[in-house]
Amino acid sequence: MTISVAPGPDTQEGIRTGTAESTDSLTAPDIPWNLVIWNDPVNLMSYVSYVFQSYFGYSESKANKLMMEVHKKGRSIVASGSKEQVERHAVAMHGFGLWATVEKASGGGGNSGKSGGPGQGKGKRG
């Protein structure tokens, strides 16, 4: 259900110029990983929105919408893409001090603690 707000991978330019990004690509099998941002009581709402705008190139309204989702629902999928792409985003988010994790897009997130199953830690050396 939160999938609809997730952007395509590496389409910062596209998102900047046109806010009506396609959601068709999100169900494609080659985009199997999500970047999740978790709520915490320390990070400022303005800062989280700034990070979403400046790092991902999201519009102010999109950044605020995602930030509010983090704040109210406890978590939000803010980007999707290949494993390598979302892992790179996660490191950047940790650099900013945001609490980010990566998870496989299948399985609907939320309730499944073990999102990837066995073997998901392999093949990271790219």
Add this chain to the structure above:
Amino acid sequence: MAKAFKSGLKGITGYLEPAERDLLRSLIDDVISMLQPEERSGQDPLAALIGLDMEATEPTDRAVRRLLPNVVKDDGAASLEFRQLTERSLRETKIGALRAAALDLDKDEIVLTPEGARHWSMALNDVRLVLAERLDIRDEADAEHVHRMQDWSQAEDVESYLALVYNFTTWLQESLVQAMLQSLESRR
């Protein structure tokens, strides 16, 4: 008293009293020392150079763990493998931002470029994350409780002093981020 950051023609400007600068400097130094990677004997220098640390483990200190969190929820093994590949450079990124902010504190007038402002916001955020762990801020109610401490004459123990320091850094970061958002908007 410190003045709120402002976005203007020169960039983002701010003003801090000498005592406030000293305070920030010592907070920044604390966080840097927590993030400094351990020097291990027999470490592969090439691996260290490209940011690998195959001996990295999940930090035991809560505050350090918050600065360098696990990347996969509820999967310690996958998180550890990722940590070994990326944690060293993440530490260096954070230390770089903290050092940049500390350098700016030595100048009379604080004038920040967009990149400098980003370093400051990252540094202040990490300082606040560490203070929040020390203050045991776990949820919004804890944060609200700490936020109520605004009067320096109330500072009678370590906890109330820490709460006041936390609120000062929160105010400073909020004013900085507002200025950054403003300059982001004007550049669009």
